[in-house]
Amino acid sequence: MDIPRIFTITESTHRIHNPFTSAKYDTLGRVLRLAPGTRILDLGSGSGEMLCTWARDFGISGTGVDLSPLFSEQAARRAEELGVADRVRFIHGDAAGFVSEDKVGVAACIGATWIGGGFAGTIDLLSRSLAPGGIILIGEPYWLAHPPSDEAVKRCGATALSDFPTLPALLGAFQALGYDVVEMVLADREGWDRYEAAKWMNMRRWLDDNPDDDFADELREHLSSEPTRYAAYTREYIGWGVFALMAR
Template identity: 40%
Template sequence: MQLLGEICRITPGARHLDLACGKGEMLTQWAARYGSYGVGVDISKVFLTAARDRADELDVTGQVRFIEADAGTYEDEPHSYDIVSCIGAAWIGNGLAGTLTLIRRLLRPGGLALVGDCYWISPPPPEACASLQVPKDSFASLSGTAKLIEDAGYELVEMVLANHDTWDRYVAAQRWTERMATRKSGRPRCVGLAAILGPCTRLLSRVRQGLHRLGCLRSPRVSR
């Protein structure tokens, strides 16, 4: 996240919209570090509560606000943001191309779009798609992803690629959040190493079956 902020050369007062912002970590950290102002949009009440708590913790409640809404249909003043981001949630536009279209109408001319999505390292066999539970055409190759961005009318100016370790942590964190959100009320929580590694290793063993074929484009920086 810090690397992305440095790459984007964020200036004080910059306006940042984060679609499917989750717990708002990027918005709040950048507001604290760079003096930017942000709006985060997410459909999850739980995540937005955590995002507001994080803003309070970092003393940036006057710089960021969070809106409960469907990021795929969110409306705001056209072309009013310096940065529009959507990291790991290209499903809001039914894929990367659609998400870039959503971003375009909110991004000022010359602004920066930050998008994060997966790509195929090599052509996947049917068993890899089955293991990952995704259709083959859900993602392109890395070069195909770059072409898709350019075909959408953007200039690709930077790429940051995730490695296997950071991808593992991303997937494991998602599963942890899901389990904590759906656990039975009043049921004791255990944070012992075995309790964490049990569900995670089962998940990662499945993910790694396709991992040598699937990469993650953490966030290409694209200029409109």
């Protein structure tokens, strides 16, 4: 049970597997007004940075579930490093369909809404673990501006313009599902650069260490094209944010 190999190479040293920075996660934790002891479920928890730092800084407890054994191991090590292993735990498993046995105050899926077939299905999944009055956190992309052509759309990593909404449309879609949008924290270009550019170093280091691997030619092609593609398309047209929702 694992994610595609390219992600475990390109994001091998990432603590945060999305365009957020540590400062953005700190802001998110503060605006949510997290009370000590709040239980959090994080589906698609990656290397566990959100749960681990929030346990340290805000006194929460929580469970993360992720499909990658590498990232799950990194999350457990991070919890030990920050001295919060008694408050957070990480499960290597499929987050799709995962429901917590105990209701939580915050149920999150930050950038992995494919587990529910999109944000609507993921919100439904998260709601099954949520205590009354709790908060759902969804990390999701949106169009900053519409790309000028179908080719540009594809170069942004989408199959069609309809894959992503605009920010107003995304907020409206959450409301149409019966939720109030009570907070949002949006990624900035620095966050995008840290997330994407760090992949290039990871790829180069891996290629230097594994020149004869069967995957090397494909990864070399990827590294040769990614910086330009990112600068021309993702950086210009795609936004990303975490949205806090409460059921009406």
